[in-house]
Amino acid sequence: MLDVKKNGTVGRGAEGAVGERSSAAGRAARRPGSPDPELVERPRRRRFTAEYKLRILSEADSCTEPGEVGALLRREGLYSSHLSVWRKQRDEGALAALSRSRGRRKPHPLQAENEALRRRAERAEADLDKARKVIEVQGNVSALLGELLEPRGAKPDESSES
Numbered sequence: 001m002l003d004v005k006k007n008g009t010v011g012r013g014a015e016g017a018v019g020e021r022s023s024a025a026g027r028a029a030r031r032p033g034s035p036d037p038e039l040v041e042r043p044r045r046r047r048f049t050a051e052y053k054l055r056i057l058s059e060a061d062s063c064t065e066p067g068e069v070g071a072l073l074r075r076e077g078l079y080s081s082h083l084s085v086w087r088k089q090r091d092e093g094a095l096a097a098l099s100r101s102r103g104r105r106k107p108h109p110l111q112a113e114n115e116a117l118r119r120r121a122e123r124a125e126a127d128l129d130k131a132r133k134v135i136e137v138q139g140n141v142s143a144l145l146g147e148l149l150e151p152r153g154a155k156p157d158e159s160s161e162s
Contacts, residue, residue: 053086
């Protein structure tokens with residue numbers, strides 16, 4: 001029979017507190033393999049290729065009977081504003097420009113190789129500068145050690161004369 005819950009609701013699948021689900025409601029709502037209704041994917045903007053636009057425009061222009069254009073739009077999931085914007089683009093020659101790929105153009109392979117070689121040469125020059133500085137420091141240390149280790153009191157000229 002029907003149960004009366006503490007919060008005053010009646011029924012088998014009645015919910016308790018806000019956001020709380022009973023076990024029966026959870027099982028009925030989700031089937032195996034169905035997406036989680038709690039998570040909503042972000043809608044993605046549709047993009048139409050120039051070939052598609054031209055094909056739809058030619059189909060729309062070939063429609064002669066009343067209602068054919070509407071049927072075409074329903075079948076393709078389009079709006080009449082799409083046709084008017086695409087017709088303007090076609091008349092302005094913008095569809096030819098739309099057929100190119102978007103984004104940056106890929107650099108010429110020789111230019112990319114040239115950049116890689118330039119960076120490599122800069123790194124080699126930096127390493128060479130470091131090596132020169134290390135050699136200079138080593139020379140200075142060697143000279144200082146030579147002066148420190150040289151006996152100052154005894155000179156070779158004085159020891160032979162005495």
